[in-house]
Amino acid sequence: MATPAAPEGQRADDHAGPRPEEGRGGLRATLGGLTTRGRSFLAAGAAAAVCAYVLGQADLLRVGLLLASLPLICAVVLHRTRYRVATSRLLTPQRVEAGTEARVQLRMENVSKLPTGLLMLQDHVPYMLGPRPRFVLDRVEAGGRREVSYRVRSDLRGRFPLGPLQLRLSDPFGMCELTRSFHAYDTLTVVPRTTALPPVRLGGEASGYGEGRQRTLALAGDDDVIPRAYRVGDDLRRVHWRSTARYGELMVRREEQPQRSHCTVLLDTRRVGYQGSGPDSAFEWAVSGAASVLTHMLERGYAVRLLTDTGSAVPGEGSEGYAGTDSVETAGLLMDTLAIVDHSDGAGLSRASDVLRAGSEGLLVAFLGDLDEEQAALAGRMRGRAGAAVAFVLDSGTWLTGGAVAGAVDTRARELREAGWTVVPVPPGARLADLWQQAAGALRDTAAADSYGGWA
Numbered sequence: 001m002a003t004p005a006a007p008e009g010q011r012a013d014d015h016a017g018p019r020p021e022e023g024r025g026g027l028r029a030t031l032g033g034l035t036t037r038g039r040s041f042l043a044a045g046a047a048a049a050v051c052a053y054v055l056g057q058a059d060l061l062r063v064g065l066l067l068a069s070l071p072l073i074c075a076v077v078l079h080r081t082r083y084r085v086a087t088s089r090l091l092t093p094q095r096v097e098a099g100t101e102a103r104v105q106l107r108m109e110n111v112s113k114l115p116t117g118l119l120m121l122q123d124h125v126p127y128m129l130g131p132r133p134r135f136v137l138d139r140v141e142a143g144g145r146r147e148v149s150y151r152v153r154s155d156l157r158g159r160f161p162l163g164p165l166q167l168r169l170s171d172p173f174g175m176c177e178l179t180r181s182f183h184a185y186d187t188l189t190v191v192p193r194t195t196a197l198p199p200v201r202l203g204g205e206a207s208g209y210g211e212g213r214q215r216t217l218a219l220a221g222d223d224d225v226i227p228r229a230y231r232v233g234d235d236l237r238r239v240h241w242r243s244t245a246r247y248g249e250l251m252v253r254r255e256e257q258p259q260r261s262h263c264t265v266l267l268d269t270r271r272v273g274y275q276g277s278g279p280d281s282a283f284e285w286a287v288s289g290a291a292s293v294l295t296h297m298l299e300r301g302y303a304v305r306l307l308t309d310t311g312s313a314v315p316g317e318g319s320e321g322y323a324g325t326d327s328v329e330t331a332g333l334l335m336d337t338l339a340i341v342d343h344s345d346g347a348g349l350s351r352a353s354d355v356l357r358a359g360s361e362g363l364l365v366a367f368l369g370d371l372d373e374e375q376a377a378l379a380g381r382m383r384g385r386a387g388a389a390v391a392f393v394l395d396s397g398t399w400l401t402g403g404a405v406a407g408a409v410d411t412r413a414r415e416l417r418e419a420g421w422t423v424v425p426v427p428p429g430a431r432l433a434d435l436w437q438q439a440a441g442a443l444r445d446t447a448a449a450d451s452y453g454g455w456a
Contacts, residue, residue, distance in 0.1 A: 294334050
């Protein structure tokens with residue numbers, strides 16, 4: 001049974017040792033571990049014994065018995081060896097961007113009172129992370145330890161298990177090898193690549209959208225005031241005497257209340273909306289773009305949520321599914337979700353439209369794949385009450401051929417613009433930072449008369 005991975009910066013220890021009761025078949029399994037050299041000695045001994053019997057040579061029989069008994073004795077001794085070893089694995093860091101390396105450090109400790117023989121370590125690593133690492137350790141004294149390390153790297157996002165570790169024991173003559181598997185493993189999370197976005201000024205913002213944090217004055221009327229209990233250090237001029245008389249303790253006005261601006265990132269994951277696969281595909285660009293925008297808006301102090309075409313929202317807690325105040329925890333949750341997001345089997349955006357229809361005002365950023373006429377009309381209605389809506393539209397067919405944006409994309413983009421969207425077609429290999437500035441310029445041109453302004 002697998003042991004859960006240790007937190008980053010800690011080691012998950014595991015123990016194993018070649019004991020008779022471990023494994024299936026006991027000694028029979030150990031005999032199955034005879035090496036080519038051991039089997040050759042066994043075969044040579046048997047052949048010498050047969051020849052000695054045929055030729056009547058007693059000396060040849062003794063040689064045959066010696067050759068045959070040597071690998072058998074080595075197997076029995078290795079099987080009955082009582083030393084134990086402990087291993088641990090340290091993964092730094094446990095969450096990396098695609099194309100970035102992570103370091104894995106293995107530590108092996110001999111916790112028995114006997115020195116070990118030759119040890120061979122092999123860690124199980126998915127092929128996407130590189131070749132399977134193997135290490136050979138010479139004799140380890142009682143209570144001694146050895147440390148080795150290797151690096152892993154993946155251009156594909158996802159969650160990849162590292163381990164379990166295998167330990168191969170060998171006798172001094174190389175006649176027999178015995179393999180023992182440990183149980184602990186770690187998980188490497190490879191998140192999408194993110195791009196730093198410029199802090200451009202956007203237009204067309206509505207209430208709840210603008211600077212990352214706004215402050216709104218509470219109503220000062222006696223009937224509308226929202227009091228709270230007095231705290232040490234509060235200004236006595238804020239004491240609300242009517243509420244004090246009602247509750248029997250000092251109550252003060254909440255003159256200012258912090259308000260976080262909202263941003264929703266819509267990621268179209270429909271399988272029918274994208275063609276191709278791999279790190280350079282249109283779908284991977286959309287996932288990376290969504291990760292970049294979410295990270296950027298969190299850094300600006302926005303309350304964010306990730307919405308997919310299936311209608312599922314992340315983080316999913318708080319008001320209307322927006323994230324809380326812990327931006328570090330929220331960023332980790334969003335990146336973990338985007339690390340494993342995959343194509344959906346749905347053919348439409350209706351579920352996401354239902355969520356947005358009931359949502360509040362704020363910034364809406366969408367990454368859309370191929371749209372037919374029906375889905376383009378549905379996406380147009382998603383504009384709804386959003387203060388500003390930006391759509392990055394990808395034509396996955398052009399990403400396969402590396403050509404220019406097709407005319408069908410221009411048609412869909414025009415329909416979305418007529419519905420109030422700011423549309424940015426995405427050509428193959430485009431830089432999101434440049435498109436982000438392009439979107440900001442288009443918003444300023446189309447919403448110059450809007451009375452709200454802010455930074456994003």
